[in-house]
Amino acid sequence: MAPRVWFITGASSGFGRAMTEAVLRHGDIAVATLRTPEVIADIASQYSSDRLLAVKLDVSKEEDVISAFTQTREAFGRVDVVFNNAGFGVFAEIEATPLDAARAMFEVNFWGAANVSREAVRHFREVNTPQGGILLQVNSMAGYQGVALNGYYCASKFALQGLTEALVTEVDPEWNIKIVSIDSGAFRTNGPNAAIRIPPHPAYNKPNLLSSKYRSWIDDPNLALRGDVNKAVDVIYKVADLDDPPVHFPLGRDSVDVAKKKVESLLADVDKYATWSDGTEAD
Template identity: 50%
Template sequence: MSQRRVWLVTGASSGFGQAVSEVALSQGETVVATARKPTDLDDLAAQYPDNILVVKCDVTKPDDVLSAFASATQKYGRVDVVFNNAGCAIVGEIEATPEDAARALFDVNFWGAVAVSNEAVRVFRDANPKNVGGRLLNVSSGLGFGGGPILGIYSASKHAVEGFTESLRLELNPAWNIKVSIIGPGAFKTSAHTTGTTVFPVPKAYEGEGLPSEAVRQWFADGSGDKP
């Protein structure tokens, strides 16, 4: 049997991070599951006690990112796949989004993704056994391809992730055997779009029935959770 791969998943406690962790674990892979609140992963850790390492990691804190990778390499000797997924969302017209909130979102969605990507590349190249390399999966969004009403700041952060990831891919020496991919899912209701979302009130100038922003706000507000 081939050696099981070691995954490092950011934002593993919910949404795509949780789903990918569960699938990898169910296939006998090893997962280093990171979250800001490790206790959110207690159920998953109890289900797969031999295949999972839970690590606290806030991607906006560089020391947390370094510590997560260090924990992975110390326990398993390598990291094969990084699912760079941690994120959050803002719902609100661009005019109505406070600058501090927009900057905080970029700290998670963009700068957090950059920090994880940089350490992933270093580990793949310098810490993994020779010629093993690795695969970096940076999670973007369909909104990384084009904008959407009341999602302008979120969309901008994902455009930034796409440009960064494509540039990073082109910089890497092929001899390092590092593969980099962008994942751009469409509309799924994960916690990034429910409990992980900050919603700002509609400015009076943007009120009106039938506006595109109204339908998007309803999509976030209806709580269906499993339908686009």
Template identity: 45%
Template sequence: MSTRRKRSQRHFVKAKAAFGRIDVVFNNAGWSMMGDTEGVPEDVARKLFETNFWGASNVSREAVRFFREENKPSGGLLLNNSSLMGITAIPGMGYYSATKQALEGITQALALELDPSWNIKVSIVEPGAFATEGPKKLGTGYAHPAYTAPTLPSVAMRAYLQTGASIGADPVKAVQRIYDFSLLDNPPFRFPLGKDAVGAIKAELQRIERDVAKYESWSEGLEFDV
């Protein structure tokens, strides 16, 4: 068992000792960074995956085990905190986007694997930008020397962050919405949060639908000849 997995278990033990059971786990293991995909060193990208994917996965696994084996009666809600980038990638944050898309994949598989009799619910929160300290700390990140044209999306994003502008909506209100969501009897699997998240995800779904429709016929006639 990994050190991270053991650390996750210790926190659940402490929570049980304090409260007797755990009904909701908000899984927010993660950090972020800027960087052109060609510019981010491999060791830095791997560290990002170590926390955002493996760290969050370990918490997810322990949450499900706890809900099933420790809670009496069994049950609980796992809320994995993703991002709008879990659905649509953002230039200049490719590896961060990849970690969130990997988290969405493992979370969806986990949700489909659960026995309904365990009464465990799994949802993904997909926030947009909120005015926390996070965006201000991203800085210039790892810029590749080939990506200098000011019209490039990643360059524009870096320039915007360097202005120190307050980015996004009110995080206090977002927390209240997440809390309200946790009280739903039957929460949906995905919960986009913020107008920018809703807009970006809708646009990505439209792009996917167009691509599928345009080349749907190419999947005809691929069966083995009899």
């Protein structure tokens, strides 16, 4: 079987870097895209240009995305797997979050992911011979349930969930395109450290509030998340091999638990108030 070509965004650290290393370890070809390619010089020094291509990319710029896919096509002829991973967080109460910070995050987490998604589908359909490919959307359990101190981050992930679900319904089955939302839990990446942190809003600066408790948790210098990102990417690699992958793949026991609780809560509300909709139809 010929090696697959993986297009990976946000390859500088965290899931993106770990996925790049896993792809190469498994014998596939990695196109590692990131704002500063020099950051992965240590990886690039270990592989020839026919195994690893590092491409400068800002996913929030549509022209950059198109250029990166074009470079991939010129180098390898096709793209088999897109690992749509670039993103960052903002820790702040909704009232405390500067709108420019929230919008900048949406430009990457949502609009950037949307840019990559559109170009991925086009390449799978119009460039690949035969048609097909798999789009792995790196989402979060924050796309299942809103969390204090993460309001706008959760909103960006909810938006990506909606876009992904809609895209699944739009693609023609004949194109052989698979789309999976990888809904990750808390893993040991640089996420908490890389996130923008905004001072607390005075009204929320109370120790009993969830936002205060969460702020204390992420500020703990001994914080050690349970999830191992290197083990996680090996699981994701197996997901990319599935003939019939799920639309949603919760990754990590915490993500599984959050998903179950959200479904239970939603069903409870629906069942409790379902009859209130009786008689609301137009005459």
